[in-house]
Amino acid sequence: MISMSSMCFLYCPGWVMLLCVSHIIHLVNYSVRRILVISCNLLLLVNFHSFVSYPEPSICFRVAVRVDFIVARKPLERIVPVSGSSVAVTGVRMASGLLPRSLVRVVNELLKKRRYRAALAVIKGFRNGAVYGAKIRAPHALVMTFLFKSGSFQEKLKAVLQATFTHSRNLAYFVFTYKGLLAAQEKLHGSKWQFHSFLAACVGGWLVFGENNHINSQINMYLLSRVLFGLSRLAVERGYIPEPKHDAFPLFSAVVWGLVLWLFEYHRHTLQPSLQSSMTYLYDDSNIWHDISDFLIYNKPKPTK
Template sequence: MSSILTNPLYRPLLDVLRSSRNGIVYGGKIRFSHALVINLLYRSGPLTPRLKSVLEATKNHAEVLASFAIIYKAAVIILKSEAFLGPKNMRLIKFLAGGFGSWIVYSQHFKFFHGGITHQITLYCFSRVLIAVGKILLDQYLACFQPSFRNYQGDLIKYRDLNNNQQKKLKGLIYDKSWKYFAVLTWALVMFIYDYQPQYLQSSLRHSMAYIYDVEMDSWSTWREFLGF
């Protein structure tokens, strides 16, 4: 059996199986710890149903990641074998495979997987993709248009004339400043929407915001109650 692991003929299938295995492990670790904390700290009732809820959420999360891994890796293998694409177009192949996998798993078109979990994972990825796209566009802008910047002496220097450390430092300053504006706008909109039309926010975000900020009507007779001990 060990010869199967080193046989190139079985390598594509092993890649698919390994990716699905890693999806199960990663999804299980992430969701189990998160669901356990949420159920123990913020939900009441008998312990057994809450633990069952933790295990169910863990299973659903693992299923989502493993299923997408299987479909994505299989789609890549199939598309690589197509003559009109071939291995020279790997970026396009991976884009198409990712879109196909997400159509099956994350889009909820077929209702095979837990909607709340696919929604959360997609939103998580979207924020990372948005930041990554911003960095890519910045790099392309700097490389193509070669803007000029003033140094500490007040002299104008083109981007291409900066050394690697200076370019890295400049990008870091731009990332830092753009992140500040992004964070300000995001949280300003979140608080505005929560006050204006909270039903449009994701339920977990809405519930956490209600728990943290809606304390005007709370009352406490002792400091022990106030501190929640």
């Protein structure tokens, strides 16, 4: 029988990728491994109800991952999804191996009570923030780290893990803070007002994403571009700005690319480091070659031994 401390149920390919990476770097220091073990056990508690009663199991991946492999190097254990109503039955049977049936029933009844819905939504928001943050950051960090960063294989993998953990944690904290403050304001005023969302998000942004690091910087700049687009469309809908008679997207593209290349060529230090690395590869490294090897095959000549 598999104990609760040795299994967690995940729906997210990003977390599966994160755990697979941690399996590869089993020599990483003990504290990092223990953080991953604790995180996975927390995910078990957060994801448990979804595993038992998810309404459409066909749209998700059902994977049972042994947490112990992070330390003991045990292989992943997969459970093959089944179709139809037997999925819920299978989930309940497996849940009985983790928790007593009476406790499962109590938890399910608690989740159905409307009086606790706001608090439970905050908890699930924390879960979804952690999962989504890992899904978004893990592949991006993996590609960018191995393409543009130097260091040993172990150092690169450790950087990927750290970036994924930071993004996942911050997004989970923010969603938890935002939904908690939103529920508190609605309870206080008796109804939901528009400024509740703005105020709750301002507090969460200040507390969680206020630290100036490269992860928060990327997230904030990503949101800034979306916010400007959204505000522009809203201004047109409300009549504050006349709707363009012609497609303005070509002009928008011209201005954006003109500005970013001007900044890169003459004020490079103002750009984000990852953007600098990408543009250096594209526009500076293409000016340098010695022979056909670093003209077509490699970007830079291989170092001589």
